[in-house]
Amino acid sequence: MTIEQKQAVYFQNVSKMYNTGTIALNHFDFPVEEGEFISFLGPSGCGKSTALRMVAGLGSPTTGDVTVFGNTPEDLIKNTNDIAFVFQDANLLPWRSVLDNVLLPLELRGGNKKEKKEAAVKVLEMVGLKDHLKSYPRQLSGGMRMRVSIARALAAKPKLLLMDEPFAALDEITRQTLQMELLDIWEKEKMTVLFVTHNVYEAVFLSSKIAVMSARPGRLSSVIDVNLPYPREPGMRTDPAFSKYVGIASASLENHEQRKETV
Amino acid sequence: MAMSEVEMTKQQTALAEAGKKKKPVASTFKEMYLGPIVAFVLFISLWQLIPVVLGLPHYILPKPTDVWEATVSDWALLAEAIRITIFESVIGFLLSAVIGIGVSVLLASSKILERSIYPYAIILQTIPVVAVAPIVVIWFGAGFNSIVVISFLIGFFPVISNTLMGLNSADKNMDELFTLYNASRWQRMWKLRIPAAMPYIMAGLKISCTLSIVGAIVGEYVAGIGGGNGGLGYAITVAAIQVKTSFLFSCGIAAALLGISFYLLISLFSKMMLGSWHESAMKSEK
Numbered sequence: 156m157t158i159e160q161k162q163a164v165y166f167q168n169v170s171k172m173y174n175t176g177t178i179a180l181n182h183f184d185f186p187v188e189e190g191e192f193i194s195f196l197g198p199s200g201c202g203k204s205t206a207l208r209m210v211a212g213l214g215s216p217t218t219g220d221v222t223v224f225g226n227t228p229e230d231l232i233k234n235t236n237d238i239a240f241v242f243q244d245a246n247l248l249p250w251r252s253v254l255d256n257v258l259l260p261l262e263l264r265g266g267n268k269k270e271k272k273e274a275a276v277k278v279l280e281m282v283g284l285k286d287h288l289k290s291y292p293r294q295l296s297g298g299m300r301m302r303v304s305i306a307r308a309l310a311a312k313p314k315l316l317l318m319d320e321p322f323a324a325l326d327e328i329t330r331q332t333l334q335m336e337l338l339d340i341w342e343k344e345k346m347t348v349l350f351v352t353h354n355v356y357e358a359v360f361l362s363s364k365i366a367v368m369s370a371r372p373g374r375l376s377s378v379i380d381v382n383l384p385y386p387r388e389p390g391m392r393t394d395p396a397f398s399k400y401v402g403i404a405s406a407s408l409e410n411h412e413q414r415k416e417t418v
Numbered sequence: 419m420a421m422s423e424v425e426m427t428k429q430q431t432a433l434a435e436a437g438k439k440k441k442p443v444a445s446t447f448k449e450m451y452l453g454p455i456v457a458f459v460l461f462i463s464l465w466q467l468i469p470v471v472l473g474l475p476h477y478i479l480p481k482p483t484d485v486w487e488a489t490v491s492d493w494a495l496l497a498e499a500i501r502i503t504i505f506e507s508v509i510g511f512l513l514s515a516v517i518g519i520g521v522s523v524l525l526a527s528s529k530i531l532e533r534s535i536y537p538y539a540i541i542l543q544t545i546p547v548v549a550v551a552p553i554v555v556i557w558f559g560a561g562f563n564s565i566v567v568i569s570f571l572i573g574f575f576p577v578i579s580n581t582l583m584g585l586n587s588a589d590k591n592m593d594e595l596f597t598l599y600n601a602s603r604w605q606r607m608w609k610l611r612i613p614a615a616m617p618y619i620m621a622g623l624k625i626s627c628t629l630s631i632v633g634a635i636v637g638e639y640v641a642g643i644g645g646g647n648g649g650l651g652y653a654i655t656v657a658a659i660q661v662k663t664s665f666l667f668s669c670g671i672a673a674a675l676l677g678i679s680f681y682l683l684i685s686l687f688s689k690m691m692l693g694s695w696h697e698s699a700m701k702s703e704k
Contacts, residue, residue: 232598239598240594242594242595244591246595248613250613259595260599262609263599
């Protein structure tokens with residue numbers, strides 16, 4: 156029990172079977188320490204999104220338990236702002252301005268109006284959109300929309316940030332910029348981040364630890380500790396150590412046997 | 419001579435410049451409007467010619483000039499009829515908009531309610547209102563009240579079915595976002611479902627506004643005028659009995675123009691409501 160409480164997220168022997176009989180996740184056991192940047196890396200159908208959604212209470216395990224800071228996800232969502240979720244699509248309300256989109260989570264929770272606005276402007280400043288408060292989503296580029304989406308997630312000061320392939324639809328240049336910004340924010344805000352991706356380079360560049368998953372049925376195939384120092388600079392992408400981790404991650408993606416990699 | 423020559427060239431260059439500037443305007447005019455205008459003129463001329471060539475009397479097929487004369491001579495009658503029809507259909511339309519949207523929001527806020535009542539709303543929609551109009555007259559009496567109720571009934575169902583569809587059209591991810599922030603049912607309704615339904619609601623209102631005019635006219639056929647002043651429906655009935663075919667054409671054209679202006683007005687309103695974000699309102703901007 157004491158170990159459990161230290162964990163930000165704890166998957167305990169989690170399995171998920173859909174009504175269709177598909178096993179999305181099979182005996183998934185995985186602890187996430189507080190303050191870590193974890194990536195779930197795997198092909199489509201490996202259950203990485205399913206696992207992430209369970210942490211947010213958007214779906215419950217068929218068997219096993221998911222605990223977040225020692226509580227059930229449902230309890231945390233009901234009573235706190237600890238969990239925030241960033242979808243693959245920016246998922247902004249098209250009829251609301253940038254500022255109003257970021258204000259949404261704060262509005263839904265109630266509280267002081269002026270403070271809320273200050274908080275929203277602050278996070279928008281953090282993602283470099285201070286000059287676009289009054290713009291509407293359709294006036295922004297894909298990268299800027301994703302920035303708004305991240306700002307919205309950060310607005311309520313979450314302790315755990317869940318991201319479901321947030322950069323998958325962006326071009327490579329924008330993706331790299333946003334990766335850097337995300338790392339900056341993570342280091343500043345000292346949150347725990349769970350990041351779902353199918354991009355090996357992205358997983359290695361961002362994460363302190365990678366959970367490699369394989370499909371049919373979805374399961375954990377290996378865990379890679381990425382011992383590269385933070386803050387990570389763009390130049391690191393060409394570093395031999397970086398390539399080595401990319402190699403390890405790619406190899407374990409191909410390898411379907413369960414094993415633990417430590418380097 | 420020299421002076422006038424200089425002036426001539428000046429004029430020519432000025433003309434040429436004006437011509438150059440006007441050219442794009444003229445060409446868009448040619449592309450956009452020339453075709454419809456030519457078609458219109460051809461149609462009117464044919465219409466004017468055919469009764470003359472075939473020797474049709476004016477009470478079978480009046481010429482456009484006959485229609486014009488009838489419109490001018492009976493203008494007072496026509497204007498009053500138009501005014502009354504506008505009044506009836508606007509009230510009918512407003513009722514169908516307010517009640518239609520209200521009932522939809524109520525239905526959509528409870529899954530059980532919606533599941534149990536929506537199928538009937540669909541079935542009711544298929545009942546031709548003309549068929550039940552006499553019942554309305556029995557309940558609401560001859561004249562104004564019944565006419566408004568018939569106009570309301572015709573416009574009501576497009577609003578309710580469109581609004582319900584819209585209220586259930588919110589993106590699944592956005593719905594999950596609201597779940598994540600523990601939004602209450604009413605927060606979800608006001609901040610997500612109703613705004614997301616706006617384009618659908620506007621589409622419903624556009625259908626319903628022209629139908630409400632149909633409802634007002636049909637209502638007068640069935641419900642009479644109950645001692646009050648008559649609208650277009652009444653004017654049409656009277657003119658038909660007297661075989662004033664030219665005036666019947668005037669009434670028909672007036673009703674059509676009324677429908678078009680009502681539709682344009684609602685379209686404008688819809689553009690204002692959706693202007694800031696929705697794509698259907700954006701297309702003209704692009």
